[in-house]
Amino acid sequence: MQLKDGSRLLLLCLLALQQFDFNAGARILAPFVFPGKSHFMMTNAIIRELVKQGHEVTFVTPFSLANEKLGANYTEILIKQWPIWPTLLKLTNAKSIMDMTDMSTEEMLKMVYIMGLESTDFALEQPEFQKLVHAKDKVGKYDLLLAEQFYNEGAYILGHLYQIPIVTITTSAYHNVYDSFVGTITPWSYSPHLYKPYTEHMSLTQRINSIYTCLLEEAIRAFWYYPKQDAIMRKHFSKIMPVVPTIKQLQRNVSAILFNSYMPLESPRPLAFNTIPVGGLHIKPPKALPANIKKFLDEAKHGAVYFSLGSQVRSADLPPEKLEIFLKVFRGMKQRILWKFEDEQLPNLPANVMVQKWMPQNDILAHPNVKVFIAHGGLFGTQEAVYHGVPVLGMPFYADQYLNIEKGKNAGFTLGLDYRYITEEQLRSSLTELLENPKYMANMKRASKVFRDRPLSGMDTAMYWINYVIEHRGAPHMIAAGVDMPFYQFYMLDIVAIALALVLLPTLALCLCCCKASKNKKQKLH
Incomplete structure (x- = not known):
């Protein structure tokens, strides 16, 4: 009996091994x-x-x-x-x-x-x-x-x-x-x-x-x-x-x-x-944050705002007068601000603001204390914000960033600003709205659920x-x-041409006949 069981087990193992393709790598x-x-x-x-x-x-x-x-x-x-x-x-x-x-x-x-x-x-x-x-x-x-x-x-x-x-x-x-x-x-x-x-x-x-x-x-x-x-x-x-x-x-x-x-x-x-x-x-499960960033966010009793303009747009290139607007608004907020800023020697930095030239964005957005993401509307950052359920304050600069922010505004989880004309009042008002009006977070959580809910990642x-x-x-x-298919077939221009010909040629023939009949009638009258 044991021999039969052993043979059966060996056969099952061989069959199982056949299911593996050891040369599957292309x-x-x-x-x-x-x-x-x-x-x-x-x-x-x-x-x-x-x-x-x-x-x-x-x-x-x-x-x-x-x-x-x-x-x-x-x-x-x-x-x-x-x-x-x-x-x-x-x-x-x-x-x-x-x-x-x-x-x-x-x-x-x-x-x-x-x-x-x-x-x-x-x-x-x-x-x-x-x-x-x-x-x-x-x-x-x-x-x-x-x-x-x-x-x-x-x-x-x-x-x-x-x-x-x-x-x-x-x-x-x-x-x-x-x-x-x-x-x-x-x-x-x-x-x-x-x-x-x-x-x-x-x-x-x-x-x-x-x-x-x-x-x-x-x-x-x-x-x-x-x-x-x-x-x-x-x-x-x-x-x-x-x-x-x-x-x-x-x-x-x-x-x-x-x-x-x-x-x-x-x-x-x-x-x-x-x-x-x-x-x-590209979104991975969040990793442990660097100790300084983790401590900064963990101790943010009133929440935190993450500010990054992506890998191509540099916050350090903002005009001085625009930088001053951001610093003034941030200084008056009870929330903490994490700012990806390429010059870590930014003068007059408020106590509630931390700047670094690089930050682990995906891991930061996954932190429960991050309540708003100030972003330029790039698609990768937008996806990360939606995935982690963080409302966005968008400032687009070029290409599809305008469209991404407009979609977020239409869905009710984004507000937009034009950095060229931004004022202290506009920035403060937009951040206050996103932080204090619960509808933006609720809309973003719904969007996050839709974005995550799929048969395969x-x-x-x-x-x-x-x-x-x-x-x-x-x-x-x-x-x-x-x-x-050639262009004219793909867009059915040949069918359109035939349809137009079927409509226009009889009409043209009728017009010619009418003109000829009218001409003959005039000749008879003379």
């Missing part, structure tokens, strides 16, 4: 060439998780992770950083990033597309990138290309050369321009342009303005941006390839897009099967779909037929 090439530091909050989190799950990752990056010692499965190819901020300040004639508040949407579009062209050209000519291009025996070396869905589509050439599918990651919310390369049509009537501070409930004027911007961007991409990117591709690859694929052709090899948003920060919209919301995947969702695309060799069954 080989992933991940070129992320745009040197936007904040973008790598999401990118680095994904790279770490892929390595943790046993995948072999070759990471092409301007920001090293070598000091994290990720192990034998991690290979890093470090490339030079394109000089992002000197270039952007020169393009915009701005003295600092804060001056970008005055930029129009048209100027912003021009800036990001020039930025994309120049940073792509710079990355493709780097020796480290060229080494990947000229490597021998490329086919079969990798299973997937993981890249950023930004303005560096030229990096997708590696997917073409290594004959592997592509999964892209966008660190922003869904952008209407993605429609053409995922094969869907977004209703512009309630889905505003990403750089417009409008919600899905737009007025007539707002809809006109948003649709105009969407059309303008489509025109920029079709008649200027794509031809420029194609020229860059020919510049770098025409000598080694008889036919250099266009950017549009490279985009057709994208199997899935992981975009950085989720309800309630993303409004309902039509999405293709291969367009996956993974917002908040953002990271687990991203891992599932990356693995899915690898397992199904590009998962072509997820790609909509619209990807391969």
